[in-house]
Amino acid sequence: NAGVTQTPKFRILKIGQSMTLQCAQDMNHNYMYWYRQDPGMGLKLIYYSVGAGITDKGEVPNGYNVSRSTTEDFPLRLELAAPSQTSVYFCASTPLQYSNQPQHFGDGTRLSIL
């Protein structure tokens, strides 16, 4: 079982560059999430999606964009990379709302912006 797959695992960007972090899940989960984790901090929600074509902002959405064209994929886009976006990014998914199902996480993308 692949579960939640994130690519790339590591990336170094220059200030002002753009990139897309990929996230795919093969569990047919409706709900998907993007988090960032800064050193010594918990995970902060960036964006989430409750199904294909539906996305919404989380706690820290500024500087990011998402799309959800299929159930399986939920890419996160950085348009103009800034040093403050240096972080570890985690994608997660869960099957249903109100079912108290835990979220399943990918192994993360470590992003450095210099």
Next chain:
Amino acid sequence: DQQVKQNSPSLSVQEGRISILNCDYTNSMFDYFLWYKKYPAEGPTFLISISSIKDKNEDGRFTVFLNKSAKHLSLHIVPSQPGDSAVYFCAASAQETSGSRLTFGEGTQLTVNP
């Protein structure tokens, strides 16, 4: 506004002894609580959860206790094993919140010494 807080950044225990990790929350709308374990270079993995209608949930060596009046939960690991050494995150959600979003604490690094 840190709605979920883990006040101990680190905890060190001897193998075979009990590990107790604590978590406090401020939002009275939270009704579902989870503990995740995270190893370096991996994503968080779900460990155990508890609904607000219960005050205890047990799964093998892991027990979570919930004190709603104090807005406090704790994770007990008995007996602790060296493989339990990891960062433990407490998380909470409210069923009325769109998307089953989780709010995470900062994490506690548990080290179990042989």
